Amino acid sequence: MDFTFFFPTRLVFGQGKFSLLGEETARLGRRALLVTYPPRSLARVVAQAQELLARHEVEVTLFAEAAPNPTHHTVDRGAELARQAGCDVVIGLGGGSAMDVAKAIAVAAPENAGIWSIYEGRPISAPSLPVVAVPTTAGTGSEATFYTVISNPELRRKEGFARPQFFPKVSIIDPLLTLSLPPRITAETGMDTLTHAVEAYTSRLASPVSDLLAAEAIRLVGLYLRRAVADGGDLEARTQMLLANTLAGIAITHADTCLAHVIGEAVGAVFDTPHGLSVTLALPAVMEYNCLSNPGKYAGITRLLGAGEGLSERDAALQSPGLVRSLIADIRLPAGLAAIGVAESDEVTALVNRPGMDASNPRPADAKAFELLIRGSLSPSMSYWQFGGV
Ligand SMILES: [Fe+2]
Missing domain, CATH: 1.20.1090.10 (Dehydroquinate synthase-like - alpha domain)
Known part of the structure; x- marks a missing residue:
């Protein structure tokens, strides 16, 4: 019967809540890395996101490489891009892989270290970037977890890693975004x-x-x-x-x-x-x-x-x-x-x-x-x- 319960993510749930993306992100930073899938599959939603962010004067750097079963190489490339662009907030827009890559980048970028070395126990000393998670599938629950699931093709491993830093700051959970899922x-x-x-x-x-x-x-x-x-x-x-x-x-x-x-x-x-x-x-x-x-x-x-x-x-x-x-x-x-x-x-x-x-x-x-x-x-x-x- 003993337990502790801690949940630091603000959940903004409801039909049409995606329209709050700009407002919610602007509270956390001015330069966002927008992590999503390769453009074709989510093109319309990504364009909407860019417009919503621009309306609140949030600069956007797009990182559309979060394919299914994302690898630590993808995370490291995204973290490098976030550092170069001076991003101070990371948005994960898509299914579990987009949100997981965003959460991992938010830890790896300020740490200036490969994500796999962090998974292997390297302590996290720099404050992580805040994450805004926006799911477009009803599946992984990544918008409400402190997990990321990342693959290492060289070691043939794919595992979930848990760190308190992986909790998103805000998750915008809008059922309208899931209507077009096949x-x-x-x-x-x-x-x-x-x-x-x-x-x-x-x-x-x-x-x-x-x-x-x-x-x-x-x-x-x-x-x-x-x-x-x-x-x-x-x-x-x-x-x-x-x-x-x-x-x-x-x-x-x-x-x-x-x-x-x-x-x-x-x-x-x-x-x-x-x-x-x-x-x-x-x-x-x-x-x-x-x-x-x-x-x-x-x-x-x-x-x-x-x-x-x-x-x-x-x-x-x-x-x-x-x-x-x-x-x-x-x-x-x-x-x-x-x-x-x-x-x-x-x-x-x-x-x-x-x-x-x-x-x-x-x-x-x-x-x-x-x-x-x-x-x-x-x-x-x-x-x-x-x-x-x-
Ligand atoms: Fe699962």
Whole structure:
């Protein structure tokens, strides 16, 4: 029951709130580095952002290189640009990669050091630049976390790093920005949100406060993800999914993620698969592995997803992985990692099977458990239980 809860980010949530970007940024600095994707995908929103910032006399330097699965090289190039341009605030506009790169640049630029050396333990001594985060997907929750997920292609690693300096100062969270997301990205990012919520809810680090946030996020995804995928213009579904995303982000900041993220990030590092999809396809097997270690929580997940009425706690808990598999099928995502080119790989096994990787997971995992979990995530006809796992 012991916990501390600290959350320093100002959340500005609501339809049309993107129009406050200039005003909110001008309070923090006069020269902004605007971090986003290569221009084509977000051209209209980037142009709007530039106009909103100009109206409040904020000078903008554009850094449109935050591609999916961003590397430490991208962060270091952005930090160099921020130093050269004398930027005093960093804006991350886009999905998780744009926000994560912005957060990492804000630490690396004043530090005048490569971001990977900071990840490896170099102390942060210079004050970091303030960050304004503006999500355009309802997925990673990066606008509400102190994580960045950055890849190191030389070391074949992709991991989340936590530092208090990574909290954005302000996040502008506007559902109108998510209306144009195609169904597949809506599905993948929405399932990343569910994975955050389920993992925070069941984590060993869960607290009464993170439970409230995670439980509500599970409930909202259960009610609204199918709708957001079926009709991208469903503004109520988009709004509720973006809320779920932010709530789940705050929850993982306090309770961490568990083995679906450990496996999904290792798969992403080796096979360069999208984050949301990799963690989603690992989630059902991880739930099968975990559910009897904390039946109360897993029965809770079943009930938050609108099922399990009249069932015993044990039976409701055992139903929860199947409900997630049904959701994955309904939103037309592939049912296993094999369908996105992932095969059994010693490299993935080596990345997950390191000391402490199961620290937050409700059930300890050894090498054999990891092997079965990865095999159980590969194909829809495989499950952790079918491999004889208990
Ligand atoms: Fe995630």
